[in-house]
Amino acid sequence: MNQRSRLSLLVIQIFFVSLMVALLGRLFYLQVAAGPTYRDAALSIQSRDVATPANRGFIVDSSGVPLALSKVALAITVDRTVIDKLPDEGVAVLRKLVKLLGLQYSDVWQRTRLCGELPKGVRAGCWTGSRFQPIPITKSADPALALRIVERSDRYPGISATPVAIRSYPQTLGVTGSHVLGYVGPLTEADLAGANGRTYFRSEFIGKTGLEIEYDEYLRGVPGIKTFIVDRKEAVTNTSQDTKPIAGNHLVTSLDVRLQAASEKALEGAVKRARSMGYRADGGAAVVLDVRNGQVLALASYPSFDPNAFERGLTIKEAQALYSEDNGVPALNRALQGLYAPASTFKAVSVVASKAAGYDLNKSYSCPSEVQVGTRAFQNFESKAQGTISMKKAIAISCDTIWYQIAYDEWVRDGGLRPKSNPNDHFFNAAKGFQVGVRTGVDLPSESAGRLADREYKKTWYEQNKAFYCNYRDRATKAQQTPFLLQLAQENCVDGDKIRGGDAVNFSIGQGDTVITPIKLAQMYAAIANGGTIWQPTIAKAVVSQQGEVIQTFEPIELGDISADSQTIAFLHDALQEVTLSGTSAGIFSRFPVPTAGKTGTAQVFGRNSNGTQKADTSWYASFAPAKKPRYAVVMMVSQGGFGASTSGVGVREIYETLFGVQGNIVKPELALFPKGKPPIKLPRISPAKKPAASILNPEKAKKEIAVTKP
Template identity: 70%
Template structure:
């Protein structure tokens, strides 16, 4: 054998040895290293979990009154194992059952199919659990009908009736609270595929919105699992485990069910009042906060929806209505998701800016009917010349032109359209000191971030929109081709990345591109009322076990402090009191026995409604009380509600009447929601039978 042949043989030997080593290594990995993993996978192929959902924990108010609880329903269920033995796979039985229960047969069929048994586009309402457990097709059956079914097993083989736990929102004292509480619903394929780190079982119901989803891991409990081992023909051979469900923990909130009811009623009344005054008045929000802790005492959004409807199952029309613009999008929580120009309520920020810029807050200034800014005349409210006045009165009567002059002067000092390297930007920095662009951190999902239209925003906005505005005539719709919009587009194409004079003066009165959530404005006015502390908004107080053991407490969280002099905050407190004494809020609160401080706002809105009409002004009233020792901040916003005082101001007054127990112009002893002037701090004893106290 020559040298070349030996070399070839050696290469072949090395190749064979390498392959053997690789095969042995793979065999070692599969049988030893990854053995447990694959054994579990093999077992899962022949095992089926039957899930017994745990009783969900209660959600209660600060006194232990249940706002979300469980009630017993009577479910009509179908046993797929039994019904599939029928010659027609149970079609006749299900048709007979659908007729008796007055249900649509197609819905019954879909509800009893495993999701994998249906085409992708037809899985809405499919069963996410196992075929080895009873599948409910209705949870609130009439007992008489249920009796007819169980007494006729020959006609309804595989059909049974059994008690079932239903999530219920009882609506005590007419409380809705849907946007706070949220709702629960069955697991979907999306829920199961999300990498949340949570262990879900297919037939469970979980929180889908509000507090229900925020604290789902506590409320949900631990379901009971019965694992069945089956053979290739799906016949049960044995049971491998059977654990009992463990009930979920309870959530104690800072809400007061009586105050929540009062806030919801006041908001609904305000919306109706706006309509009666001739405005579109289609939506709104109201927030009540403890300004010393940041705890939310009531939160309402209008329009709302029935959270119980999700347990029953929504029709296609109901689901569509929740997000319909014509219905004003009831699913939207306007208190923390809606963004609106704050209008004159923002002048509190402008006071901080003026003080930082060196303006004497105790001096007098002219309030003319208009101020010329470049080529445009900016009008005072109602175009009134109100003469010379001090700054406190300017806040009280809501003079605009004083702020136009100050903002325009500061814009010029900062360099105008060619800003200095380090402009003072007093107005922007004043807004930043209120943490305007930071979320309030409320323990509810999907909070919107308020927007500050400063220099960074303008640059970012321009980068996203310059192509549209610089090619406006070819990109805009025919309806957008108006002379005003064409001119605006041309200006935006040239210097849309800069803070223009008009931007500066609009900013000073809360108009323009700066928008806030009602919750953020509440946090801002709470900071003014408490002397400068910015608190995180918080609803949860504690997670409590069924035996009363505290699992977790939620303490107030200080987020920061206003970066302005205490004297400025004190001046601002006095000016906001003057609004209610002799300014735009005086008529609403005339003779009110508790001192209130606040600010009206009437925000102009650009655009049209679905019916083609121009949008009406946004109505605001932001406040805190009592004025001398503030404890509560109350803010109301009514979309397209018109004037701040006459629409939202009256609504805020109604809320304060409930808080302080005011009847007419007198405080009625014992009628106040908080008789000691502050919300409770102790945790309540929780009982599903707890009843609310009489609302004042």
């Protein structure tokens, strides 16, 4: 054998040896080093996890009255993984099922469709969870009918019945509380994928809105997990894990169920009163704050909805109604999400601005019927001239033209259309001091920030809209090409990035582009009431375990102050009380036994409703009481509700009647909600949830119930 052949043989031997070493190394890695990993993976292929959702913790008011709790009910569920395999994809089964249960086929079919399976416009009432989890079509099934379904599994394939813990909102004293409490619902694919950084099991229900989602991590508890080992035929051979569910903790809030009921009733009454006067009144909001610490004592939005409907299962009609403009969009939380021009309630900000600009609040000023600004005459309310009056009287009777003159003069001093490099901007800065345009930070989701229409806003707005206004004739509809709108478009094209004289005077009386939420206005008036401190509105007071142990408390959060001196705040207290004595709300609060302070607001609204009618004014009333030693701030707003006093002012008085125990014109201390004048600070004792009975059917059928719940 020559040298070359020996070399070739050696190379081949080395190759085979290397290959054997690699194979032996890989085998060692798979069987020894990575053995536990692959053993767990193999086990997971043979195991099936069954999650038992935990009982959700209560939400209670400041005295321990349950606002949301859990109770046992019987659910009928549909397994999409089974019915989808049927020749007709379960149509026949569902038709037999709805006939037995007395439901509508269209509602049940919609309820069992994943939202992603349906076109965007027809998703009302669809299933937001996964097709791999049981889809409940009713949670209030008759036990006898449930047993018939379980016993005839051949007739109802993919249909099951099981006792479940459902969320219940008892609506004590008629309280709906839907916008503050929220509701729960099934998991979405995004939830299961960990979009919010949490791990869930498919059978869980979680908070979707309101306090339910804000404090979900405390309320939902820990589900129990039972892991079954199965063979290739899915027969159970063993149980490797069995942990019991741990019930969720309770949430103690600052709400008072009596005050919440009174606020909801007063708000609904205000809306209906406005409608009786011929206004559209498409909705409203009411907020009650403790001025000492910002705690929310009541929060209502109208129209409302029944949060229990989400547990029963929404019909298509109910789901569509939640977002229907004709119904006032009940899903909208107007207290936090509704944005409205604040109108004359904003004059409290203008007082602070005027003082900062050097105006003497104790002097008298002219209140003419109108003020000419450029080519436009800005008129007083009802075009009435009031002569020369004090600024206190100007607040009381809501004179507009005094503020027009002051705001216009300050605009001119700041340079007008050619502003100075460092303008004083007293009105804008006063609004910033009240944190207008900034979210209050209330512990509820989806709060709107509002809008402060200052110089920065105007520049941003101009960049976004310049092309439209500079090509208005080509881009606007014929209906939008009125002489006024054409002139406005031309002005916006030329100098839409600047604060104009009209912008300045409108800003001073809460009109124009500045918009706020009702809870923001309540925060602002609470700050005036307490001497200038801006508190973050809070609803949660504490989280309490099932055993009564306090797990966490939530302390008041101070956000800043309104940058007004004590003399200005004292002036505001006197002037706002004068509103109720001789001003625009004097008729409403005539002979009211508790001195209050407040301000009416009637905001003009530009535009038309969906039916073509002109939009009506927004009705506001912002207040605090008692006038001298304030404890509560109460704000009510009715969208398209007309005048501030006659609509919202009456509603606010009704809330104060409940707070202070007023009947007629007499205070009855025994009827006051807080006899000592202050909401409770001590946490209530929460009664433990009663355990469900051994059977939600009857004792004779307990064994059959076990068959119903068997995994």
